[in-house]
Each structure stands twice: as C-alpha cells, then as structure tokens.
Amino acid sequence: MGYWKSKVLPKIKKVFDKNSTKKSGAAEASKLFDDSKEEYNKAFEEKKTELQTKVTEVYEASSAEVKSLVKEPNEAGLKKNSTSVQKFLEELVKIDFPGSKPVSEACSKFGPALVPGPVSFVFEKVSTFIVTEEKAEEVPPTTTTEETSGVKEREIVVEEEEKEKKKEEAEEKTESLDPTSSSAPETVEEKSAEEVAKEEEKPAEAAAATTSAEKTAEEPPKP
Numbered sequence: 001m002g003y004w005k006s007k008v009l010p011k012i013k014k015v016f017d018k019n020s021t022k023k024s025g026a027a028e029a030s031k032l033f034d035d036s037k038e039e040y041n042k043a044f045e046e047k048k049t050e051l052q053t054k055v056t057e058v059y060e061a062s063s064a065e066v067k068s069l070v071k072e073p074n075e076a077g078l079k080k081n082s083t084s085v086q087k088f089l090e091e092l093v094k095i096d097f098p099g100s101k102p103v104s105e106a107c108s109k110f111g112p113a114l115v116p117g118p119v120s121f122v123f124e125k126v127s128t129f130i131v132t133e134e135k136a137e138e139v140p141p142t143t144t145t146e147e148t149s150g151v152k153e154r155e156i157v158v159e160e161e162e163k164e165k166k167k168e169e170a171e172e173k174t175e176s177l178d179p180t181s182s183s184a185p186e187t188v189e190e191k192s193a194e195e196v197a198k199e200e201e202k203p204a205e206a207a208a209a210t211t212s213a214e215k216t217a218e219e220p221p222k223p
Helices: 002-035 037-046 048-060 064-071 075-080 082-094 100-110 116-138 145-177 183-218
Strands: none
Touching (some): 002 037, 002 100, 002 116, 037 048, 037 116, 048 082, 048 116, 064 075, 064 082, 064 116, 075 082, 075 116, 082 100, 082 116, 100 116
C-alpha cells in the first residue's frame, strides 16, 4: 500500500496533469489562432494566384491519407496520421502558406488531434486549390452551337436523300410489276387504230359490190 502511494500514484497523477496541461495549452493556441483568422484570410486572398502551383505540388507529393484529410478533416484521422499531417504542414510553411506556421508549431507541441480547428482551417484553404484543379480536369470538351446546328442540318439532308432514293426505288419496282404500265397503253392504241381502219374498209367493199351488181342487172342479155 505504501509503494502504491509513494511510487505508482504520483506517476499517474503526473500523467493526468501533463495531459491536462497539454489540453489547456492546445486550447490556448486554438484561441490565439482564431483571433488571427481574419488576418490569415486576407493574406490568403492576396497570395492566392501565387500559391496555386506551389500548393498543388505539395498536395500531390503527400500521402493518400493526408489527401483524404485535406478534403474531409476529422479528429480521428488527424490523431491516426499525426506524423503525415505534421510533415504536410511543414511543407506548407516552406511555401509561406498563410496560417501554416502557427498551426505547425501547435501540432508539434500538442498534436494535430488537439488543435483540430486551426488544422481544419488550413486544410480548407488548401482544398480550394485542389477542388478547382479536379473540376478543371473533369470538364469535358463542349461543342459550340454552330457545330451542333451544322451536324443537325447534315443529318436532315442525308435523311431526305435516303427517303427520296427509297421512293424512287419503290416506284421503279411498281412499274416493273404493273402489266398495264409503259408499253401496254401504246399497244392498245395501235390495235384500236387498225380495227377502225378495217371497219372503214368493210362498208367501202360492200358498196363496190352493190354497184357492180346493179351494172350487171342493167346490161341487156347478149344474143
């Protein structure tokens, strides 16, 4: 019992005191950072164009876990990947990213999981560059209105030509199958003309025969 009180209990108490001091220090660092957010926002907007390429390079060189945390930061992920997060923040400090230096210092003292607010702020700013890059890559090439209308017009012309061609082929098939078409009417007309001529010749022959009979009747019989 004496050993517990003299040796073990003081160590446990020291650990709890240390954790308590660490948490209070992290809370103080977070508060100081929050008070300076407006200043960091202003610096970020001023250097946004300059930071674009640099931030993209740092992000692409980071681990998959850090990339995921940049897009969706959470305390569990920050705690689990504290070393990678710390390294990423140090790279941001090198390119003078607004707010990265105090956040990196706080993380090295207390750990990223105890200062999630400041870390999330920096990651949110970084993600604006990353989201812009990804959207630019995903946008497919668009066709202009003129190109679209030209294609539609060509399609309409082709359709009309095909319809006309099919119509002509259908008419040709119909004419070839119809026995009364083409030369048939001409044949009928020719036959009709011949019949009319024959009918005109018959009365003439009858009249000639009648005249010949009359002449024969009038002539006196020879002695």
